[in-house]
Amino acid sequence: MADWLTPTVKAAGIERALKAGQVLFRTSHRTAGFYEVMTGIVRLLRVDQAGREVVLHVATGGETLAEASLFAPTYHCDAIATTDAVVRLYPKAIVLAEFERNSKAAQAFMAMLARQVMHLRTRLEQRNIHSARDRVLHYLTLNAGEDTRTVMVPGTLKDLAAELGLTHEALYRTLADLATAGEIERFKSKIRLAKLRV
Numbered sequence: 001m002a003d004w005l006t007p008t009v010k011a012a013g014i015e016r017a018l019k020a021g022q023v024l025f026r027t028s029h030r031t032a033g034f035y036e037v038m039t040g041i042v043r044l045l046r047v048d049q050a051g052r053e054v055v056l057h058v059a060t061g062g063e064t065l066a067e068a069s070l071f072a073p074t075y076h077c078d079a080i081a082t083t084d085a086v087v088r089l090y091p092k093a094i095v096l097a098e099f100e101r102n103s104k105a106a107q108a109f110m111a112m113l114a115r116q117v118m119h120l121r122t123r124l125e126q127r128n129i130h131s132a133r134d135r136v137l138h139y140l141t142l143n144a145g146e147d148t149r150t151v152m153v154p155g156t157l158k159d160l161a162a163e164l165g166l167t168h169e170a171l172y173r174t175l176a177d178l179a180t181a182g183e184i185e186r187f188k189s190k191i192r193l194a195k196l197r198v
Contacts, residue, residue, distance in 0.1 A: 004108035008098050013088040018081035025079050031069035033092040040085025041155045044077050055162035060154045082155050127165045132174045149193045
């Protein structure tokens with residue numbers, strides 16, 4: 001959650017509503033600042049040489065995206081609303097001026113970026129797991145909530161498949177096999193591990 005945003009930065013926020021499928025920004029567009037997703041879901045993605053979409057991140061309510069834009073002249077990926085969404089732009093000049101004025105805000109921003117690096121390393125570890133079954137179980141175990149069993153699924157299963165580096169067919173098949181084996185229970189927007197995993 002964007003709890004590191006100071007009152008000064010929050011006051012400068014500019015809200016924008018997006019329809020599902022609407023582009024927030026494209027690769028090489030000039031950066032205006034970074035965004036907070038207020039409601040809905042926004043995907044960050046790139047298109048590879050074969051024309052396939054590679055999902056870099058799926059941001060939901062309370063998450064920020066495009067933080068690197070504070071230090072870059074152009075965006076390095078596309079941002080597209082998966083659902084109807086409301087985002088808030090925090091202008092680059094105001095945020096950078098706040099960091100110069102307020103060292104605690106700058107430190108909190110750095111701590112948030114450090115957490116993102118740890119998350120990216122976990123995703124790299126995940127991508128190196130060859131078995132779809134083991135990759136899915138790894139994801140579910142790491143993303144389980146306070147009960148250590150329930151995982152809220154952000155976006156669609158197709159988005160989750162892209163995040164895991166699987167085809168959506170492979171993910172659907174794997175989830176069906178895990179449910180049949182009694183290892184998971186599936187619900188509309190969540191998956192529950194049927195037994196505690198270590």
